[in-house]
Every structure is written in structure tokens, then in C-alpha cells.
Amino acid sequence: MRTNSGINKRQISLVVFVSVILFFYIPLLVLILYSFNSGKTMVWRGFSLQWYEELFFHSSDLWSAFRSSLIVALSSSFIATAIGTIGGIGIHWYKFKWKKYLQIVTYLPLIMPEIIIGVSLLIMFAWLKWKMSLFTIFLAHTTFNIPFVLLIISSRLDEFDYQIIEAAHDLGAKEIDTLLKVIIPMSIPGIISGFLMSMTLSLDDFVITFFVSGPGSSTLPLHIYSMINRGVFPVINALSTVLIAGTVLLSVSSKNIQKYMFK
Amino acid sequence: MKKINYGKIYTAPLTMWITFFFVIPTSIIFLYSFLKKKLRGGVLWEFSIDGYTALINQSFFKVVWFTVVISIFATFLTLLLAIPTSYFIARSKRKNLYLFLVIVPFWTNFLIRIFAWISILGNNGFLNNMLLSLGIIKSPLMLLYNQYAIIVVTVYTYLPYAILPLYSTIEKFDFSLLEAARDLGASKLQSLFKIFLPGIRSGIMTATIFTFIPALGSYAIPLLVGGQKSFMIGNLIARELKVTMNWPLASSMSVVLTVVTTIGIFIFLNTNKNKSELKNEN
Structure with missing residues (x-):
């Protein structure tokens, strides 16, 4: 039975x-x-x-959108990882006033509908009279990447033994030494996955980017959107195939990289 | 021992960034929702509740209702597929391969995933062409540009987001509990609803939040596969912001969307707490 x-x-x-x-x-x-x-x-x-010929040799707009996407993804992931890592360490190891509120507020963007983030940034940039460009896209992407980095870093820090830090202090390590020689090296796997996560989110984002982009600042998802609207379907098929192949290759290789580095 | 508070130093960039690019912008939306509209975007600095009175009409309620119903349906379907799938992966011997199969669509570009469904369900799409050439139908079916297309594409998009957290909870679940329940005479359904589902509650919660919230805030999916009649709140907000240029109205709608989302999360967290008489979480 x-x-x-x-x-x-x-x-x-x-x-x-x-x-x-x-x-x-x-x-x-x-x-x-x-x-x-x-x-x-x-x-x-x-x-x-x-369609591959068309994609590789007659789609210069698409490739320049792809380049913009890469620039935004790399820069926003870099800044978000830096801010998120050091901030996550501060939240995790120290007690300070307002800490609880800071924790709540930093996680809010995770549970807010992304359209709200896009709309609110658009309205603020318009208020400040900032022109929409790759720079405003970079600012928006960094903003939505930070909470994800924090989440990943703090789950990594949870696995730490606080005694290691105490031992470093007892042995006379200065704060900066503990940070650079103990905490950060031990967080490297978290830092790398935070960075990769940010890259993925940034390359994938359409909604927020749609609101904070201006004329001439197209990313790959925005370009795909305009291609869907113009009905250039076969070229999108070819592009999709290239992107899917890229995704498979990246996920296989990142798995292997992690295997070699952390096991 | 005297100590400099490094916590504040380390979190200073974080605090500043989040304040400037999240707290202030969302506060501005709230503020704008109580101002008068300027003709071509922007606001006049006069207090007004026009942004809210304009919301009190049937068509807006209809859109909110449509948005909530679609999101609930999509979330429900997603969980219905995600729980058995994650269960299967967690109990199989080839976890890594199966997880990889889930991760590939998860990493595939969001717009490509939507586009895939456009080319399948469209009037000249793959499915219609297949059915036509097989002689099953005489004229193409209208499969795209309706609420069902929105639900299918939403489930397709967020299913991996639901499977991954569910998998990691089910993996940690102690299956000997189920055996114990059966030994003590529980029926299959009892052990499912009283032991297994409460046991993976945190996974279900994460999966629900990862599906329900993005669904409520949907913009791209209804825009591309919903057609003229299937407006969700996100599409209305974008229209007021970019087309009709009524920024106080766009702001008040954003406030409503935020409130609806918060209420949704709140109801969900509460019913979940009542269901399991577990001790309070940290």
C-alpha cells in the first residue's frame, strides 16, 4: 500500500x-x-x-544596442557589487542606529513591482532635468541590482564563524586588515555570484530600462522590443538562437568554473 | 574598549544610494499624486486630489480587478506546476542536470521568451500553421492578444523563479516525516496537506512572492501579447506617463499599485501564519 x-x-x-x-x-x-x-x-x-547573415552583417543597430547593454551591465554590476558587498558586511557584523530600518528599506526594491521603480526614477530624473541616456539606465540598474547583491552576500556571511574575525582582532589585525585579508577573501564566492546575478538581471531588464532610456540610448532588450514591433521576426529568431546558445555555454562554463574554484 | 563604528562607514554608500535612487523617487511619486497636472507632463505645485478622484470610475476598477484576477490565476497555475516539478527534481538522482534544464529558460532573455510565444500563438504563428496544414482548422484561431495568452506567458516567465526556491526547500525537507505520518494512520491527502505543504511553507511563500508581485506589476507581457482590451495597471500607468502625460494620475495609480501589492503580500503572509501553528519566525 x-x-x-x-x-x-x-x-x-x-x-x-x-x-x-x-x-x-x-x-x-x-x-x-x-x-x-x-x-x-x-x-x-x-x-x-x-537570417544569420542579416544578423551578423546587416544589423549594426542591434550590435550597438548590445554594446550599450554590456557597458551598462558591467558598470552597474561593478558598482552594485562594491556597494552591496561593503554594505552587507557593515549590516552583518556591526550594530548601529537605524540598522533595522536600513535593512527593511534596502530590501523593499525586491518586493516592489519593477514598474514603480522605473516610473519613480523617470519622474525624478525629469524633475532634476537630467537627460535620459545610458547614464540614467546605469543608475537605475545599479539601484535594482544592489538588493540582490546584498541578499547573496548576507547569505554567504551567515555561513561564517564570527570567531575568525575575533581571532583576527585578537592577533592584532587592524579593522582594514580584517576587512581586506579575512572578510573579503572569504566572501569571494558570494561576491562573484552577486556580480553574475547583477549582470544577468541588467542584461535582461526591459521594463525599468524602458522608462529611463532616451532617444539614442537603446539596450538589447529595448532593441528586441522595437524589432518585435516592426515585425522583423526571422532576424529575432536568429538572434534568439545565438542568445540561447550563449546562455547554455555560459551556464555550463560558470558551473565548471565554480567547480574548479570552490571545491 | 573604544571603537569607531565601522558599521556606519561600511553602510554609508549603501544608505546614500538607496536614499537618493529609491527612497526619494518613491516619495516624489507620493507627493506628485497630490499635485495638479501640467499640460505636457510634469506638475503644478498646487495641492489637489484630482489624481485620486480620477481613479474612482468603473474602468479603473475593472483594470485593477483584471490585474488581480490574472495575477492570482497565473500564480496558482505556477505553483501547481512548480511544486511537483521541484519535488521530482529534489528526489531524483540527476538533480544537477534537471536544475540546469530549469536554469536555461530562466537565463534566456525575457523579451525572447515573450517573443517565442508570439511566434507560436500568432495568427500566422507556428501552431496555427500546423493546425491549418493538418486540416484540423479552416481559418487561423485567435490565440494571441487575449487574457489567456497573458496567463500562459506569465506562467512561462515566472515558473523558473518559483521552481528554484521550492526546490531548495523541498531538498531540505525530511521525508521520513511523511512515512511517520502514514505509519500513524494519516491518509495520502492528510500527509500532503498537513505535513508536506506546511513543511515547505517558506519555499511556497518565496515562490508566490516571486510570481505574484511581478505579475501584479506586469507591463511588457500584456503590452506584447494582451492586445487592445487587456490592459493591466502597469499599462495604464505607462499610458498616463508617456502618452496622455497626466503625471499626477500616473503617480496616484502607482501608489494604488504599491498599496495593492502590499495588501497582497500582507494577506498572504497572514493566512500562512495562521495555517501553520509553528513558532514565530525570528
Whole structure:
């Protein structure tokens, strides 16, 4: 009776699991398949690489949007990781006035709908008469990245033994030495995953970027949006295939990198 | 021992950044919602509750209702798929491979994921073409640009966000508890609802928050697959901000969205607390 129920549960979860995986991958596989279609529509007209040619050789706007995305992602992740790491250390190891409020406020952006962050930044930038550009996008991305870095760093710091810090102090290490030679080196895995998480979020963001971007400051998601609106579907198929391949490669290699570095 | 408070020094950049780019902007929205509108964007510095009185009409209530219903449906479906999936992954021997399969769509660009569904469900999309060429239908079905398309794409988008936290909770769940419950005579359903689901409560909570909040604040999904009639709050806010240029109204709507979200989280956290008579969390 009991083994029977176990099999049942397992069967149900297996069926759901398989359906979920199909649900995840069928749309992606359709995109990949039709990126090799020689026709413009979703009717199969034969194999062709013309959309890749179009993507790589005749889409300079797209590549400049991609470059903007990379610039914003790298810079905002760098600043967010720096601010988030040092701030997370401060919150974790020390007691100070208003600490509780600071903790609550820094996590609020995580649970706020992102459109609110986009709208509020747009209104503030307009009030300050700042022109929308890659710089305002950078500011917005740093803002939504910081809470994620904090979250990752503090879960890493939770695993620490406070006695290590005390030992460093007892052995005469100055505050700055403890920070640079003990706390930060031990947080490196957290810092790296915080940085990677920020990169991913930044490269992926459409909604907030949509509000704080101006003419001439297009990121890759904004460019894809305009391509969808203009109906240049086959090129998006080719781009999707390249991006999906990139995602798979990155996740495989980041797994391996982590394996070598931290195990 | 005298000590300089390094906590304040370390958190100074964080405090400044969050104040300037989060606290002040959101406060400005709140302030703007009580001001008069200027013709082409911006505000006049006069107190007014126009931003709120303009909200009291049927069409806005309809949009709020539509937004809440869509979000609840999408969240429910997401959990319904995510819990068995995470259970399966947590109990299987090839966890890493299966997690990898979940992470790839999670890392695939958000707009690409939406676009994939446009090219499948569109009038000239993959599905319609398949059905037409197989002779099952005579004319293309209108699969895109309705509320079902919004729900499908929302579930598709947030499912990985629900699976990952659920997986990590289920992985830590002590399955011998279920055996114990069965030994003590609990039925299958009893052990599911009284032991397993309460046991993975924190995972369910995280998964719900990760799905429900973004769904409430949806902008891109209804914009791209919802069609003319399926406006969600996010689309109204964007219209008032960028098209009709009524900034106090955009602000008051943002305040409403924030309040609805907060109420949603609050109700959810409370019902969850009542359900399990566990000791209070830290």
C-alpha cells in the first residue's frame, strides 16, 4: 500500500516535470528551428542561413544596442557589487542606529513591482532635468541590482564563524586588515555570484530600462522590443538562437568554473 | 574598549544610494499624486486630489480587478506546476542536470521568451500553421492578444523563479516525516496537506512572492501579447506617463499599485501564519 502511494506520487511528479520541461523548451526549439527557415513567415520553406547573415552583417543597430547593454551591465554590476558587498558586511557584523530600518528599506526594491521603480526614477530624473541616456539606465540598474547583491552576500556571511574575525582582532589585525585579508577573501564566492546575478538581471531588464532610456540610448532588450514591433521576426529568431546558445555555454562554463574554484 | 563604528562607514554608500535612487523617487511619486497636472507632463505645485478622484470610475476598477484576477490565476497555475516539478527534481538522482534544464529558460532573455510565444500563438504563428496544414482548422484561431495568452506567458516567465526556491526547500525537507505520518494512520491527502505543504511553507511563500508581485506589476507581457482590451495597471500607468502625460494620475495609480501589492503580500503572509501553528519566525 505504501510503496504503491510512493510510486503514485512519483508518477504524478514525473508527468508534471516532463510537461514543464516540454513547456519550457518547445517555444525555444521552435525559434531555433525557424531561424534556419528561408521563408519570412512561420511556414517552412527550406534551410537557409540568410537570417544569420542579416544578423551578423546587416544589423549594426542591434550590435550597438548590445554594446550599450554590456557597458551598462558591467558598470552597474561593478558598482552594485562594491556597494552591496561593503554594505552587507557593515549590516552583518556591526550594530548601529537605524540598522533595522536600513535593512527593511534596502530590501523593499525586491518586493516592489519593477514598474514603480522605473516610473519613480523617470519622474525624478525629469524633475532634476537630467537627460535620459545610458547614464540614467546605469543608475537605475545599479539601484535594482544592489538588493540582490546584498541578499547573496548576507547569505554567504551567515555561513561564517564570527570567531575568525575575533581571532583576527585578537592577533592584532587592524579593522582594514580584517576587512581586506579575512572578510573579503572569504566572501569571494558570494561576491562573484552577486556580480553574475547583477549582470544577468541588467542584461535582461526591459521594463525599468524602458522608462529611463532616451532617444539614442537603446539596450538589447529595448532593441528586441522595437524589432518585435516592426515585425522583423526571422532576424529575432536568429538572434534568439545565438542568445540561447550563449546562455547554455555560459551556464555550463560558470558551473565548471565554480567547480574548479570552490571545491 | 573604544571603537569607531565601522558599521556606519561600511553602510554609508549603501544608505546614500538607496536614499537618493529609491527612497526619494518613491516619495516624489507620493507627493506628485497630490499635485495638479501640467499640460505636457510634469506638475503644478498646487495641492489637489484630482489624481485620486480620477481613479474612482468603473474602468479603473475593472483594470485593477483584471490585474488581480490574472495575477492570482497565473500564480496558482505556477505553483501547481512548480511544486511537483521541484519535488521530482529534489528526489531524483540527476538533480544537477534537471536544475540546469530549469536554469536555461530562466537565463534566456525575457523579451525572447515573450517573443517565442508570439511566434507560436500568432495568427500566422507556428501552431496555427500546423493546425491549418493538418486540416484540423479552416481559418487561423485567435490565440494571441487575449487574457489567456497573458496567463500562459506569465506562467512561462515566472515558473523558473518559483521552481528554484521550492526546490531548495523541498531538498531540505525530511521525508521520513511523511512515512511517520502514514505509519500513524494519516491518509495520502492528510500527509500532503498537513505535513508536506506546511513543511515547505517558506519555499511556497518565496515562490508566490516571486510570481505574484511581478505579475501584479506586469507591463511588457500584456503590452506584447494582451492586445487592445487587456490592459493591466502597469499599462495604464505607462499610458498616463508617456502618452496622455497626466503625471499626477500616473503617480496616484502607482501608489494604488504599491498599496495593492502590499495588501497582497500582507494577506498572504497572514493566512500562512495562521495555517501553520509553528513558532514565530525570528
